[in-house]
Amino acid sequence: MSSMSVTRATLMKDLRMEWRSKDAINSMLFFSLLVVVIFSFAFNPTAEESRLIAGGLIWVAFLFAAVVALNQTWARELRNQVLDAYRVSPAPPNALFLAKALGNFLFVAVLEVLMAPLFVVFYQLRSVGPLWQLVVVALLGTWALVVNGTFFAAMSIRTRNREIMLPLILFPISIPALLAMVDSTTGILTGEFSPDFWIKLLLVYDVIFTAVCLLLFESVLNAE
């Protein structure tokens, strides 16, 4: 069984199951919405101010929503002893990891697309800088969160308090990526400074940690 076919099969299965139940996407959406509304009570920004704080706000909302998705990444596999079956099968473990990471990436990306108009409406958001740069930041940033998040989710299911363990170990390591996402978004929205360095940093972060995740996933899968 080749890596790519395993990845594609697993990914398709996850997407199909999610499409049928829409569990993850619904809870993520609702959670994001709640975060946005609560923040609106906390700050009451003018259009100018909203551009300054939107960067942080958007990514905090997406981060929390992503954790919702990440926490259930392996739940189904765990329930049905799929992980054990996977361990003894000849299929390469990285194929499984990539499928899960890509699935999560798609879920969070869909969330971002659905939430974007909401941010525009609630905060009268209009970007001074080019929109395509926002898309690049969103893609790189989402992958940064999701690749480490999927990996750490696999680790945290082996702990006694798995739901809180995931954000606890994910957030500190994600801080440079979050800083890059937030500051570059602010830079693009306000048009006041260039996000170039941040985009490069996100790219470096993504490459390094994707490599580390692929290198070490097998150890985690077989940890017993």
Added chain:
Amino acid sequence: MKSISIAFIIFTLALLSFSTYQALVVAPTEATMGEVQRIFYYHVPSAWVAGLCFFVNFLASITYLINRKPNADAMAAASAEVGVVFCTIVLITGPIWARPVWGIWWTWDARLTTTLVLWLIYVSYLVLRRFAAGSQTQVLSAVLGIFGFVDVPIVYMSIRWFRTQHPSPVMGGGESSGLAPAMLQAFLWNLLAFTCLGVAFVMARYHLQKVENQVESEHAQLALQGGTR
């Protein structure tokens, strides 16, 4: 082994007394900041020891994943814990320094913020060690130890860039402040003394971990044999 340890501890304590004397008495008073600058002789060596400990944790984690020897894991556990202790000292002495100099406790200054993030990463490592399920603790911790240390240069670069873009007061005299030779002497003595202290703590914690592992495996053996004989 035991007599060497005791000799080393006594040596370390003597060294620390001497280096503290150097810091408080011998080193000249700094022109702009005054006496409070002497915190530097404790603050910076602590940061160095913390960094050294985290590096040892990185090496021990890699070693464990390669050869799965429990001693490697014991060293990883020891170095992370001692590293967090010294990191805590950096995070407390930094604001104590800043308060009389800048009138504020914290400014998200590049070096202190990087230290804070490092502290968060390795505290999360210690939390994982505590809550991982038994036999998997070692592998999971080793993996997180590798992730954490790989992140360190990225954390450093990102925060430095952030602070370049959005400047704020710098704690501890800034990048360009040089050290007068008399100050350098006090600094180096404290660097040596704190490193020895760090080594002493790591070795003690390492030994403790090995003993605990042994006791645990004996308990497991007893359980397999069906309880107390």
Added chain:
Amino acid sequence: MTGAVALKVAYVVTWVVQLLYLRYLLGRYRRVRGEIKDLKRSS
């Protein structure tokens, strides 16, 4: 807080932290020594 006071506080806090950690280590040593004694007794 003046500079001189801050200096004293910083040095004292450093040693307090070290001593607290030492106390924690000694506590764990004491516990494990107790466990060894129990093991020896039951074998």
